[in-house]
Amino acid sequence: MRTARQDSPHALPAALLAAVLTVLALIASPAPALADAGQELILRCTHGESLAGFSQAAYTQALSELSADAEEYTGCSQEIRQAQLAAAGGGTAAGPGVPTLLAATPAEQSAIAHAASAGAAPVDVGGQVIKPGVVPVSISSAVSTLPTPLLLVVVGILAFILVIAAGGLRNFVRARRTD
Numbered sequence: 001m002r003t004a005r006q007d008s009p010h011a012l013p014a015a016l017l018a019a020v021l022t023v024l025a026l027i028a029s030p031a032p033a034l035a036d037a038g039q040e041l042i043l044r045c046t047h048g049e050s051l052a053g054f055s056q057a058a059y060t061q062a063l064s065e066l067s068a069d070a071e072e073y074t075g076c077s078q079e080i081r082q083a084q085l086a087a088a089g090g091g092t093a094a095g096p097g098v099p100t101l102l103a104a105t106p107a108e109q110s111a112i113a114h115a116a117s118a119g120a121a122p123v124d125v126g127g128q129v130i131k132p133g134v135v136p137v138s139i140s141s142a143v144s145t146l147p148t149p150l151l152l153v154v155v156g157i158l159a160f161i162l163v164i165a166a167g168g169l170r171n172f173v174r175a176r177r178t179d
Contacts, residue, residue: 038062041083045076051083059084 037054038061044051045062054062062080071077085103104112122131146154 036061038065041080042066042070042076045079046070046074051079052086054083054087056084056087059087 037058041051041054041058041062042065059080063077063084066077066080120132122129124130
């Protein structure tokens with residue numbers, strides 16, 4: 001019995017055509033989006049890498065994109081400003097943890113001037129007047145914020161002092177009666 005041959009003369013060109021189409025599809029597909037320069041700067045800063053070699057726009061973008069957590073818990077804001085100053089020709093890029101003096105931004109200069117001129121006068125912050133040197137404290141707020149175990153210890157100490165004072169007062173009264 002005669003069997004049909006599996007290999008046809010057109011099998012190789014079909015495989016070649018499939019490979020070529022696959023390569024073309026990979027080339028034509030969009031490349032994965034790369035992180036922008038600001039995010040790259042932030043990433044480098046959080047990993048302790050060099051921040052040199054970026055444009056002024058990239059440094060500004062990184063400062064604007066810096067999350068509140070990164071700004072609070074890392075020194076990235078300061079390090080990016082230092083690198084920006086160094087890139088502008090105002091100094092050298094110091095490594096992490098090396099303090100350098102930076103010029104204050106116009107907004108920071110304005111805030112400093114306002115703080116210096118305001119002195120000890122009350123300041124309106126978010127619709128609430130803050131008076132420097134005045135700490136508003138009420139007993140109820142101080143007691144209500146204590147953890148329960150600590151509150152129990154304080155109550156126990158006060159009860160002990162009260163028992164000791166009552167015993168001393170009783171002895172004093174007995175001593176006066178015998179006289």
